[in-house]
Amino acid sequence: MNVVDRLIENTIKTKNPSIIGLDPDIRKIPACYKVNVKGNNPFEAVANVIYEFNRDVINTVADIVPAIKPQMAFYEKYGSYGVAAFEKTVAYAKSKGLVVVEDAKRNDIGNTAQAYADGHLGCVELLDGSQNPSIDSDFLTVTPFLGSESLNPFIDVCKKNDKGIFVLVKTSNISSGEIQDVVTLNGMTISQSIAQYVFEQAETFRGKHGYSSIGAVVGATYPEEAVLLRKIMPKSYFLVPGYGAQGGNAEDILPCFNQDGLGAIVNSSRGILYMHMSDEERAQCSRQEYLSNVRMATLQMQNDIYSVLKKEYLQMVY
Amino acid sequence: MNVVDRLIENTIKTKNPSIIGLDPDIRKIPACYKVNVKGNNPFEAVANVIYEFNRDVINTVADIVPAIKPQMAFYEKYGSYGVAAFEKTVAYAKSKGLVVVEDAKRNDIGNTAQAYADGHLGCVELLDGSQNPSIDSDFLTVTPFLGSESLNPFIDVCKKNDKGIFVLVKTSNISSGEIQDVVTLNGMTISQSIAQYVFEQAETFRGKHGYSSIGAVVGATYPEEAVLLRKIMPKSYFLVPGYGAQGGNAEDILPCFNQDGLGAIVNSSRGILYMHMSDEERAQCSRQEYLSNVRMATLQMQNDIYSVLKKEYLQMVY
Numbered sequence: 001m002n003v004v005d006r007l008i009e010n011t012i013k014t015k016n017p018s019i020i021g022l023d024p025d026i027r028k029i030p031a032c033y034k035v036n037v038k039g040n041n042p043f044e045a046v047a048n049v050i051y052e053f054n055r056d057v058i059n060t061v062a063d064i065v066p067a068i069k070p071q072m073a074f075y076e077k078y079g080s081y082g083v084a085a086f087e088k089t090v091a092y093a094k095s096k097g098l099v100v101v102e103d104a105k106r107n108d109i110g111n112t113a114q115a116y117a118d119g120h121l122g123c124v125e126l127l128d129g130s131q132n133p134s135i136d137s138d139f140l141t142v143t144p145f146l147g148s149e150s151l152n153p154f155i156d157v158c159k160k161n162d163k164g165i166f167v168l169v170k171t172s173n174i175s176s177g178e179i180q181d182v183v184t185l186n187g188m189t190i191s192q193s194i195a196q197y198v199f200e201q202a203e204t205f206r207g208k209h210g211y212s213s214i215g216a217v218v219g220a221t222y223p224e225e226a227v228l229l230r231k232i233m234p235k236s237y238f239l240v241p242g243y244g245a246q247g248g249n250a251e252d253i254l255p256c257f258n259q260d261g262l263g264a265i266v267n268s269s270r271g272i273l274y275m276h277m278s279d280e281e282r283a284q285c286s287r288q289e290y291l292s293n294v295r296m297a298t299l300q301m302q303n304d305i306y307s308v309l310k311k312e313y314l315q316m317v318y
Numbered sequence: 319m320n321v322v323d324r325l326i327e328n329t330i331k332t333k334n335p336s337i338i339g340l341d342p343d344i345r346k347i348p349a350c351y352k353v354n355v356k357g358n359n360p361f362e363a364v365a366n367v368i369y370e371f372n373r374d375v376i377n378t379v380a381d382i383v384p385a386i387k388p389q390m391a392f393y394e395k396y397g398s399y400g401v402a403a404f405e406k407t408v409a410y411a412k413s414k415g416l417v418v419v420e421d422a423k424r425n426d427i428g429n430t431a432q433a434y435a436d437g438h439l440g441c442v443e444l445l446d447g448s449q450n451p452s453i454d455s456d457f458l459t460v461t462p463f464l465g466s467e468s469l470n471p472f473i474d475v476c477k478k479n480d481k482g483i484f485v486l487v488k489t490s491n492i493s494s495g496e497i498q499d500v501v502t503l504n505g506m507t508i509s510q511s512i513a514q515y516v517f518e519q520a521e522t523f524r525g526k527h528g529y530s531s532i533g534a535v536v537g538a539t540y541p542e543e544a545v546l547l548r549k550i551m552p553k554s555y556f557l558v559p560g561y562g563a564q565g566g567n568a569e570d571i572l573p574c575f576n577q578d579g580l581g582a583i584v585n586s587s588r589g590i591l592y593m594h595m596s597d598e599e600r601a602q603c604s605r606q607e608y609l610s611n612v613r614m615a616t617l618q619m620q621n622d623i624y625s626v627l628k629k630e631y632l633q634m635v636y
Contacts, residue, residue: 023430026445027443034445037445042445043444045444045445046444046445071426073426076401076437077436077437077438077452078437079402079437079452080399080401081398082437083398086398087398105426105461106391106423107423108389108421108423109489109490110491112341112391115395116394119397124396125344125345126344126360127344127352127355128360134361135397143461144463144497145461145462145486146489146491146493146494146497147491147495147496147497148493148496150491150493168463171463171464172427173427173467173468174465174467175466175468176465178466178511179462179463179464179465179508179511179512180463180465182500182502182503184500185500193497241427246427
């Protein structure tokens with residue numbers, strides 16, 4: 001099945017277009033995860049904590065969210081051990097029926113972009129010449145700074161392996177406009193020009209619900225821009241960061257959706273994992289207490305977003 | 319010692335401002351490296367081949383180049399096993415006195431950018447609260463698409479840990495101009511605006527030779543643009559891709575250098591590793607034959623670039 005259809009069906013089933021960012025921060029993971037830790041060295045020990053933490057979070061939310069978004073930076077910082085924890089997290093989330101959006105913002109020139117596309121979404125060659133999946137995420141975030149030549153290998157791999165990408169179009173951070181808001185000769189901003197490229201590619205690869213997994217990152221913190229970007233890319237799925245900790249609220253993310261309540265997934269990381277407890281509480285709580293808070297924060301976010309969508313969009317399909 | 323000074327002293331010692339890109343491609347690594355390979359699984363086996371190949375190449379060129387540039391995409395495509403081979407390559411190259419330029423083109427929003435900076439260049443927190451180096455490259459390539467907020471954490475880590483970055487300013491590929499050549503309201507291109515940011519940061523962090531390790535990627539394939547960028551960033555080190563396989567020649571890279579013959583390192587990957595032998599020759603050669611070709615290609619590149627620099631720049635310091 002086309003990966004965007006799986007995402008849509010998970011969204012309809014859970015009545016939830018919001019997803020959880022798995023950004024493990026060893027300083028903020030509850031102390032109860034950091035006792036009696038195994039590992040042959042201190043890096044493997046951290047990686048084991050991260051994986052066990054992730055597995056519990058996944059078990060806690062697998063029935064109420066459509067997808068998770070692990071942020072590679074927080075794994076890769078621990079080198080190969082961290083990446084191993086990332087790979088195990090991807091596999092475990094998939095085994096629970098979740099769609100995995102890998103946030104890694106990769107890209108490079110042509111033949112190197114191909115290596116990233118193959119490794120994260122496609123297949124890699126082994127010594128016997130066979131082609132095998134490697135990291136095998138469902139979606140990958142991709143940066144467009146090197147232009148369309150650098151994006152094309154990812155599009156090809158998506159089509160070949162039924163995967164998806166979210167191209168950075170308008171990011172949620174304060175200084176995103178320095179490059180992304182610059183107006184080009186044809187009167188469009190850089191963001192809008194990239195959106196135009198995404199639109200053209202998306203038209204060539206759509207799922208049975210009409211949407212495309214050739215998608216875009218559009219920050220919740222710039223709702224006016226989101227209105228225009230939704231018009232340029234009507235059938236691309238949007239990955240919407242910036243909700244919660246970064247300041248975006250449920251009204252801000254409305255323009256990222258279509259009238260059917262589809263077309264976007266909204267991410268929260270710190271809001272779900274850490275902000276519902278103080279440092280002191282996380283130092284003392286049990287796993288059960290912590291996970292019950294994670295579930296509550298997840299349901300709260302679902303309710304916030306779902307109720308605003310339901311009120312606003314009369315053609316909601318869920 | 320400031321890392322840019324180590325790079326300069328290696329360059330002077332070897333009379334060589336050119337470096338080797340370690341882009342392992344399992345289809346092109348000579349067949350003699352792929353026999354009797356150990357490994358608990360096929361991914362570990364590939365990683366072992368990659369590391370052994372790299373170690374031999376490093377041993378072959380350590381006395382004639384100042385630095386190597388492993389491209390992370392070609393390791394990461396094999397997941398945690400590939401990243402482990404990357405880490406071993408970094409450590410081995412450093413043990414041989416080489417400067418390591420990690421080409422990974424990372425970046426993200428603030429707190430995530432911090433994680434990348436800590437993991438690749440700085441220190442990461444372990445379970446006992448101690449801070450330890452992780453991947454620990456000397457330089458890292460960084461993408462500026464998210465603006466200055468995303469770059470600042472890398473600058474801070476460079477200053478704290480005596481490391482360097484090369485910010486993508488003008489990349490060597492065909493479609494680099496789609497975003498990078500767009501003209502902003504103040505009349506500068508996006509590339510030139512980023513160069514201005516790099517200049518300002520570089521001024522705050524210089525080594526004893528006057529140069530800064532807050533540097534820039536400037537492709538050999540756009541020599542006219544390089545003239546302007548050198549003027550905007552007179553004391554930033556340039557990483558210059560695009561020589562050889564991508565079409566840039568020794569004259570093209572001249573404008574990236576200053577009159578002292580310093581200020582830039584020129585990378586070649588495929589030209590040094592693969593292009594001097596046909597597929598058939600790589601299928602049949604011995605390690606010794608292959609490595610002797612690698613050394614010859616490296617000396618050839620040194621000679622091409624050095625002789626053009628020596629002819630043009632009368633104030634050469636080496």
